[in-house]
Amino acid sequence: MTTLQLQNITKRYKSQAVLDDLTLDVADGETLVLFGPSGAGKTVLLRLIAGVIEPDAGKIVIGGEDMTEVDAEHRGIGMAFQNFALFPHMNAFDNIASPLEANRSSAAGIREGVEKVAKLLKIDHVLSHRPKALSNGQKQRTALARALAGSPPVLLLDDPLRNVDAKLRFEMRLELPRLLAKQGATVIYVTQDYKEAMALGDRIAVMSQGRIRQIGTPEDIYNTPADIDIARLFGDPTINLLTVIPKKDASGVYVELSNVRVPLPSMPESVVGKECVLGLRPETIVFTEPSAQGAIPVTVEAETPLNEKTVTLLLTARGREILLSRPAGTPGPSSGPAAIAVNGAAAFLFDKESGARIATPATTTNRNGEAA
Incomplete structure (x- = not known):
């Protein structure tokens, strides 16, 4: 009622x-x-x-x-x-x-x-x-x-x-x-x-x-x-936002970070070739071995312990900043060259002009703005 x-x-x-x-x-x-x-x-x-x-x-x-x-x-x-x-x-x-x-x-x-x-x-x-x-x-x-x-x-x-x-x-x-x-x-x-x-x-x-x-x-x-504004409001540290131009190959839609392919499962083909904003929550990014498949090379610039978590500032090959958040006590490099893994299924893609999130078929929204 x-x-x-x-x-x-x-x-x-x-x-x-x-x-x-x-x-x-x-x-x-x-x-x-x-x-x-x-x-x-x-x-x-x-x-x-x-x-x-x-x-x-x-x-x-x-x-x-x-x-x-x-x-x-x-x-x-x-x-x-x-x-x-x-x-x-x-x-x-x-x-x-x-x-x-x-x-x-x-x-x-x-x-x-x-x-x-x-x-x-x-x-x-x-x-x-x-x-x-x-x-x-x-x-x-x-x-x-x-x-x-x-x-x-x-x-x-x-x-x-x-x-x-x-x-x-x-x-x-x-x-x-x-x-x-x-x-x-x-x-x-x-x-x-x-x-x-x-x-x-x-x-x-x-x-x-x-x-x-x-x-x-x-x-x-x-x-x-x-949209981007709401994504920024929720989360600490704030969401990473990177301008990208999605591409497509036989496996589907993807973007590149440090010249490494990051698949975006179920993303519509309409985004290909269009300037978009990639959203990555810091907690969805993890350190990995440089030799691992899909490993993205980065440089660790700084590390900040915040009680229950540690936040690390990274730079991509193009000099773009990325924040990574991991539970306190979890091992990880504190400086110099490193590699990260990004889960494309957990990434967001936003329209560059309007800021609206580009929904995948699994996350279309109803009239009230709630996930269907």
Whole structure:
């Protein structure tokens, strides 16, 4: 069942369209992540759903009811902001209790609801503290607890982990899916952190300039990005992008790196002779023996250990840079001549002019931009 439907939503400020004819369906109990750069329209979209602002065109349907013109307090929505937005004159208990009080819950019900969610979020020991006495992490959890306390059918989370430290952010990425699953709410989660999007989302909607560029599971977005920009946004280190002109022989379509043939299985013949961009994820490239079949000669320029992985900067015979990523502790040359193997089946090919990914028959996309 679909809990939330956004139908042809448009929002303008003066002459600029912040959201442009946007349509989106979110299923009951689903966590959908809105991901994109600053200014993409993510927070504006949340505020429209919440009823804080009104669309210039389009319809907002929640639980099968048209809520486009319904006041915010009657939409049954919980929301947590990245800046916490706690009531400074109230302690943590009263902040969390505010939606329960608005629902006219009994005193016993309020206490039970507050203590339950506070215990889940590990802030039950600071319920008597006012916001100024709380750490950023405790403020964030208090704001999240307030959003959860009323058990709303729809929960809007506007980049709630942005202002907390790295350790807490990592912990909350692990805890939040469990908490949200227990809550059973339909969740719209905004973030600019691709790792957070991948960890938390059942699906990810990639936004840019007021439009949804692609929507799909985290695996869909990573493995079949719709275009170069989306491929760049997901992955650390970033994807390698090399301008190439595909060729064809009896074995099929291929490109050349350091004058070595790299087959591109199932790639359409229409790309032959056309200037394209080859996309190679750093983790799909591996060191190999120079004598191995298909080995590509390179020069190791630099190596950077990054805790769980090691990133190596390579130069091809033509002086083009390539990043290779391998698990920490995996052997590999740190300087000088070397050889790599490239899996052409894991490579992407993008149109040079439009930036769109050239899909193989196995990765064609449907109308929603999801991998078929």
